[in-house]
Amino acid sequence: MRDKPRTLLTPGHALVVIVLLMAILGLSLALIVQQSMNLTAIANAGVGSSSATVSGEETDNSANAGEATQTNEETPNGEHPTDDSSVSTDTRININTASSEELQSIIGVGPVTAQRIIDHRKTIGRYTSVDQLMDVTGIGSKTLEKMREQVKVE
Template sequence: MLTAVLILTAALCASLTLLVQQGANMAALQDSTASQTIARLPDASTDAQDRQADESSDGSEDEATDSSPNGTSGTNSTDEPPTENQTPSESETPDSNPTDDGLIDLNTADAQELDTLPGVGPAIAQRILDHRASIGRFTSVDQLLDVKGIGMKTLDKMRAQVTVR
């Protein structure tokens, strides 16, 4: 009988030890996940700048992204010089015009165009341009998550307005 009690006590101790170790591992995992999430969150000043930019661009966003069928209103790419990633012939083709379908191409947009996106202010627009310069070209809209200050919520707000061509 004493042997059975000792065996059960040893099993209980082993079980409790494993439970404590598992709890410690879970706590460490949650801490690392929380720190990664915090690292991806924009700072309060960037948030305030973005909200301020969004409020100041009310109404002007439609004018900047809409163009009439004859191309007389909105941004006209033939009036502007091509960006550094475009050749002159690309800026004249309808497929590369970022306003044809109302979507902003992440690979050709300038800071002004990016600033019209919801959740994007001048600081984040510049970070997007810097990230594009560092990677060459965007291959997916989801690569915006690599830009500091853009998280899932911000990406979800702008996803319908951006594309990668």
């Protein structure tokens, strides 16, 4: 009785299936490449910011200890630090102690994002790196790069 199969797959149908599978594969590869580029950018930015943080901590510690010896290190503008006034000109916001209003003064941070930063801080205890802001909903790599020069972790 049954001479014909229940479903017929014509060459046109097979072509549509192949094109759909190729499109899905292409999209998957594009997302993987984009994610690897984001992770590379974060890793490169983290290397630059961690060295700046380390040198900043060394300067703070030596200034707080009241050491009278001068080092051969120069500030970014090429001047030698001579007194404690160079340390106190740091206007970056400490994300571990900042209030919602202080966080909103950062470019790219509104009231909702400021509250999310505070909520995440409560969840993890304290930030150990500026890069941890990537874990906050609404902060991506581009927003973090805008914020990086305005924030610090102490």
